[in-house]
Amino acid sequence: MQNAQLILPAPAKLNLMLHILGRRPDGYHDLQTLFQFLDHGDQLGFALRADGEIHLHSELTGVPHDSNLIVRAARQLQQQSGTRLGADIWLDKHLPMGGGIGGGSSDAATTLLGLNRLWQLDWDEDRLAALGLSLGADVPVFVRGHAAFAEGVGEKLIPVELDEPWYLVVVPQVFVSTAEIFSDPELTRDTPAIKVRTVLERxxxxxxxxxxxxxxxxxRNALILLNKFVSARLTGTGGCVFGSFPSQVEADKVAARLPDHLPGFVAKGSNVSMLHRxxxxxxxxxx
Known part of the structure; x- marks a missing residue:
């Protein structure tokens, strides 16, 4: 990233709860969830190009260049804004794919916000979030950058103030397909809607x-293991699982007891995204 003019983080998120209310006619699901950010994530670097080309200089195994959400986000912003500028983009990847902590969506949101600045487009958050929704249901919360209670497919956001504990996130070495989970016939799809106040209280x-x-x-095995030390939960559609702790020291103690085959990381919960800071x-x- 030594040639980057702007370097920005792409933070992880956690779903502190996720209720599925029903299936929509378009095949998506109405849900209610509670998002909080982590001070841990990927890092992206951006540099202007005058020729209008978009080049991502970091490869992801199994993800073709033009299919990467970073490239798709850059090109959609370019097309909708009408700018003739392009960008060189570098990605330092830390968040696992298929982990339920928002890696691809966060990268896309950081791309939108970063290029909005670098290209001097002056788009507001509403416009960027609307574009982001076309890329993925989780992109808008990363664009807006505040912990939120979400409804719809995850795009209707109510900012909330939450405690900011330390989290231990455990990363089972599997890729969980969101589409696969949401199409499973055994998935609960009739949880009654609740108010944001009830979520915050209970x-x-x-x-x-x-x-x-x-x-x-x-x-399942990661949840069983982590539950020996703290109440463990799945984030999003998985596969990462997490538990909260009042201090980094306590989270680090449990992290040190994880077996070698089960990586994890400790990070501070944050109501304001480190991208926006x-x-x-x-x-x-x-x-």
Missing amino acids: GGRNDCQPVVEKRYPEV ALENWVESRM
């Missing part, structure tokens, strides 16, 4: 967890 469950545990024994710092540095 929490909730993850309706995807029983299906993921049944299909992926690696995830980094963008604010970048703007201030240019004043």
Whole structure:
């Protein structure tokens, strides 16, 4: 990334609960979920190109260049804004694919926000979030950058203030297909809707967890292990599982007891995305 003009983080997220209310006519599902960010994620670098080309210089195994959400986000923003500028993009990948912590969606959102600045488009968050929704249901929350209670397919967001504990996130070595989980006939699809206040007071469950545990024994075993130390939950459609701790020291102690075949990381929960904090710092540095 030594040639990058702008370097930004793409943070992970956790779904602290995920209720599925029903299947929509378009095949998607109405849901309710609670998003919180982590101070841990990928990193992207951006540099201007005058020729209009979009080049991602980092390869992801099994993901063709033009199919990568980063490239798709850049090209959609380019096309809809009408800019003639292009970009060189570098990705330092830390978040696992198929982990339920938002890696691809977060990368796409960071691309939209980063190029919006670099290309001097001055799009507002509403416009960027609407474009992001066409790329994935989780992209808007990363664009807006605040912990939120979400409804619809995850795009109707109500900002919330949550406790910001330390989390241990355990990463079973499996790729969980979101489409596979949402198409499973055993998935609960009739959880009654609840109010945001009820979620904040009582929490909730993850309706995807029983299906993921049944299909992926690696995830089930990770939950069993982590539950020995803390209440463990699945995030999103998985496969990452997590538990919360009042301090980094306590989270680190449990992380140190994970077996070698089960990687994980410790990160601070955050109601404001580290992407947005980094963008604010970048703007201030240019004043």
